[in-house]
Amino acid sequence: NAGVTQTPKFRVLKTGQSMTLLCAQDMNHEYMYWYRQDPGMGLRLIHYSVGEGTTAKGEVPDGYNVSRLKKQNFLLGLESAAPSQTSVYFCASRDATRVTYNEQFFGPGTRLTVL
């Protein structure tokens, strides 16, 4: 099993450009999450999904959109990138049946720089 994979690993954008980050998991997990990690801020939740076709806002959703058309994929879109979106983005997934443990499995991250 590959676990959680993210594409691309690195990206540099100019202000105003758009892009999509792809997260894929092969563990048949129901729940998927997008976080951003900034120095001194820990991980902050952007959006999440509790199943195919469903999405919900997290702590810092502004400027991002997401889609979950297939169970194994969770896409994060930036329609008009801003320098404040320079960050490392992590995707995670979780088995919905393991409610008690709430353990999330993380991808390796995407480092995004917006100039």
Added chain:
Amino acid sequence: GNSVTQMEGPVTLSEEAFLTINCTYTATGYPSLFWYVQYPGEGLQLLLKATKADDKGSNKGFEATYRKETTSFHLEKGSVQVSDSAVYFCALGSGYSTLTFGKGTMLLVSP
């Protein structure tokens, strides 16, 4: 709402020293508690977990005990190694909700 507070770093230790990283939390209900570790350039990996009061999570020589009376989940290791150098995140999860993370504590271990 839920929140997690952990000690600021970096924590700098010599090899074989004793490690404690403090973590306290605020939550409604009965959350599960986690420690995640992030090695340089990598994603987060689950280090250990505890799902109810007085549970002790342990893995790779690290331990943490779920203390409901003090709302704490401090991470300890008796003898750290250079390879333990990483950023450690305390987190809590409650039911179907998402995880709430602390800001992370960087550990630097020198030979």
